[in-house]
Amino acid sequence: xxxxxxxxxxxxxxxxxxxxxxxxxxxxxxxxxxxxxxxxxxxxxxxxxxxxxxxxxxxxxxxxxxxxxxxxxxxxxxxxxxxxxxxxxxxxxxxxxxxxxxxxxxxxxxxx
Amino acid sequence: xxxxxxxxxxxxxxxxxxxxxxxxxxxxxxxxxxxxxxxxxxxxxxxxxxxxxxxxxxxxxxxxxxxxxxxxxxxxxxxxxxxxxxxxxxxxxxxxxxxxxxxxxxxxxxxx
Numbered sequence: 001x002x003x004x005x006x007x008x009x010x011x012x013x014x015x016x017x018x019x020x021x022x023x024x025x026x027x028x029x030x031x032x033x034x035x036x037x038x039x040x041x042x043x044x045x046x047x048x049x050x051x052x053x054x055x056x057x058x059x060x061x062x063x064x065x066x067x068x069x070x071x072x073x074x075x076x077x078x079x080x081x082x083x084x085x086x087x088x089x090x091x092x093x094x095x096x097x098x099x100x101x102x103x104x105x106x107x108x109x110x111x112x
Numbered sequence: 113x114x115x116x117x118x119x120x121x122x123x124x125x126x127x128x129x130x131x132x133x134x135x136x137x138x139x140x141x142x143x144x145x146x147x148x149x150x151x152x153x154x155x156x157x158x159x160x161x162x163x164x165x166x167x168x169x170x171x172x173x174x175x176x177x178x179x180x181x182x183x184x185x186x187x188x189x190x191x192x193x194x195x196x197x198x199x200x201x202x203x204x205x206x207x208x209x210x211x212x213x214x215x216x217x218x219x220x221x222x223x224x
Contacts, residue, residue, distance in 0.1 A: 035213075041217055044215070045213070090213075098143055098145075098208065099160065100157070101171075104152065104153065104154035
């Protein structure tokens with residue numbers, strides 16, 4: 001099983017600050033996904049990155065896939081209280097097209 | 113379009129009792145799966161199915177049974193509940209190859 005390590009585990013910031021969270025592995029992935037989970041809800045897909053070095057932007061969120069396709073980062077600019085949630089990265093495990101393995105997540109709290 | 117529907121949302125069991133968590137999707141997704149989410153452990157795959165009549169084990173299958181008689185439904189059965197099965201359970205589905213999981217809202221199970 002390919003392990004996805006996310007850091008930091010917890011992050012508490014003030015509204016308006018910038019932040020970056022990371023997802024790292026020793027394995028190479030064909031693609032990697034980021035999900036956000038709000039309290040009491042299931043995770044919701046934010047983005048899928050496929051190409052090494054790829055950068056995708058979703059409003060104030062910027063996602064980057066490492067050149068070697070082993071790691072990814074999520075940068076949030078001018079965080080808002082609505083960004084509060086658990087951010088999870090996920091990738092296919094064991095060569096399967098179906099079995100998605102998740103990291104343990106970064107719990108982000110944005111304080112007003 | 114309801115997406116993925118899980119019932120019940122909350123359940124309390126005594127050790128040794130049995131129960132079934134229900135999951136239904138109306139998107140005609142061939143792939144369905146069950147995850148459990150525990151503090152500090154992230155999402156772990158219990159069982160999955162790539163189509164009606166086909167099921168397979170994930171990372172933590174012990175103590176759980178599944179069946180897939182229709183494309184729409186994928187129930188998760190606990191035959192003899194144990195306190196270690198206290199968790200939040202998520203059902204998810206996707207179109208094979210799309211690598212985008214759609215999650216239900218979760219079922220919180222407490223085993224006393």
